[in-house]
Amino acid sequence: MTRDRQFEIAVLDGGALGAAAIDIATRRIVAGFAHDGLVRPALLDLLLGAVLPRGPLTWVCGGPPPSTARELMVAGTDRALFCAVLDRGELIVLAAPVAMSIALGWALVRNLAAAERTP
Amino acid sequence: MKLDAETPAPAPVIVIADRDAEIRESVRGFMSARGYCVEPAADADAAAELLRGGDIDVLISELALRGADGTDLLSLARTWAPSTRRIAIAADVTSRDRDAALRHGAVRVLAKPLSLLELADAIGLARDCADGLHGWMHRMSLIDVLQMYHLAGQSLVLHVRGDIEGAIALRRGELVDAECRGRAGMPALVELLAVKRGQLETSALDHRRRSLSGPFDHVLLDGLRALDETRRAAGPAANATPAVNGWFDEPDARGPLDRDALARWLGEHAPGAGVWRIDPDGAADGAAAGAGIERLDPPGPHPERELAGPPGSLSWAYELAELADPTWTRVELTSGDSAVALIRVSGLLIAFARLVSGEAMLRRFQVESMRLLRWLTDHLEDGR
Numbered sequence: 084m085t086r087d088r089q090f091e092i093a094v095l096d097g098g099a100l101g102a103a104a105i106d107i108a109t110r111r112i113v114a115g116f117a118h119d120g121l122v123r124p125a126l127l128d129l130l131l132g133a134v135l136p137r138g139p140l141t142w143v144c145g146g147p148p149p150s151t152a153r154e155l156m157v158a159g160t161d162r163a164l165f166c167a168v169l170d171r172g173e174l175i176v177l178a179a180p181v182a183m184s185i186a187l188g189w190a191l192v193r194n195l196a197a198a199e200r201t202p
Numbered sequence: 203m204k205l206d207a208e209t210p211a212p213a214p215v216i217v218i219a220d221r222d223a224e225i226r227e228s229v230r231g232f233m234s235a236r237g238y239c240v241e242p243a244a245d246a247d248a249a250a251e252l253l254r255g256g257d258i259d260v261l262i263s264e265l266a267l268r269g270a271d272g273t274d275l276l277s278l279a280r281t282w283a284p285s286t287r288r289i290a291i292a293a294d295v296t297s298r299d300r301d302a303a304l305r306h307g308a309v310r311v312l313a314k315p316l317s318l319l320e321l322a323d324a325i326g327l328a329r330d331c332a333d334g335l336h337g338w339m340h341r342m343s344l345i346d347v348l349q350m351y352h353l354a355g356q357s358l359v360l361h362v363r364g365d366i367e368g369a370i371a372l373r374r375g376e377l378v379d380a381e382c383r384g385r386a387g388m389p390a391l392v393e394l395l396a397v398k399r400g401q402l403e404t405s406a407l408d409h410r411r412r413s414l415s416g417p418f419d420h421v422l423l424d425g426l427r428a429l430d431e432t433r434r435a436a437g438p439a440a441n442a443t444p445a446v447n448g449w450f451d452e453p454d455a456r457g458p459l460d461r462d463a464l465a466r467w468l469g470e471h472a473p474g475a476g477v478w479r480i481d482p483d484g485a486a487d488g489a490a491a492g493a494g495i496e497r498l499d500p501p502g503p504h505p506e507r508e509l510a511g512p513p514g515s516l517s518w519a520y521e522l523a524e525l526a527d528p529t530w531t532r533v534e535l536t537s538g539d540s541a542v543a544l545i546r547v548s549g550l551l552i553a554f555a556r557l558v559s560g561e562a563m564l565r566r567f568q569v570e571s572m573r574l575l576r577w578l579t580d581h582l583e584d585g586r
Binding site (some may be wrong): 153 | 422511517
């Protein structure tokens, strides 16, 4: 089964909105399903450390982030976004309806992360 | 040591010390049929001789024995045979008897007339206590205890006693079954997670029913989330409250943040975590030191306080959330050994942070942050 198919199954069966695996070095989507508009380049820059936070809270919260990101979850009024940075140089991103359980969202991300990277 | 498949394990040895020959014989018959080797003793001296003579797995001692007080025998057993687990039985168990027996290391204190099934359960528990500590603890939440047994990879049944009674079974640290007031599975688990006070008791895992499936943290988080939804649905503002994440849409319905109550809750449920109330507008570059941020976790020297100040990843999490979704209500970010959560509720911005080392601590952080969200929602909704 191709990785795209694995993402399709995870999204459709899990009730998510879309998901993708992104190569961190090239920012290229290496696998995914319904991933258009899933994540903005500016968010990737900030998440992956290409750009440092410069907003108002840096004044009260000290210097730059201490380490690379591992997991990010942002829940809004319409959707929740789950991101997991993998040691193998990939970022798994999954968008889910806000009504979906956060535990289920992470379970889907971990299943996708566990899938082997195809050459 | 691994036993050969063809080498049968030796039968566990029980000593039953009781004045009543009928009880000794009925215990011998009942437990022998279950694969135990049962040695009867009519008085304390005979029981002591057996204890000195060999490896006894479980000592069952009447508290009113001839020759010595039963608690003396329990005490002697602790000295002579520390690996022997002890069960006390008595005709009229007073609270003083019970306390004395437990102080002398009894795993269970059973009342006469003796139920042989109850005794078999107690023996099963006693054998299960071959390793590890056992005893009384208090100020534990059910979630704390579940996480403890999960991390230890234990197989046992956790009984909840009190106004609401039920049981949760773990097999190798995973939640496999819950039952409460005739319900099973997730509905039972949700009902038990809502219990705020009562007693907990453990017993050996003795059944194979499976009503829960999935990794521990997923099952627990689903249970907590279902509990949140149940509470919100039952609350007075249920109809006005969106299903998830939009509950700060009606700030007028909530009261101000009670810092003292929150500090008490944090000291009890999330010790060591750092919690701040943040005002991004007041934290602009050039503002006075400390402007725009207020620490809310219990003040003063705290032995478990992990973070001297807000971690740098807090501003990172805030900016990521603003970029990802301007309508964000909750964000969690893990980086290196720190995890931060930001919660927007009722017009407040609350930051929650903890040092995390490993997956178990990360899952604990996620459960705590969800519980903090629940606390904030409940208390601000109540107007307290």
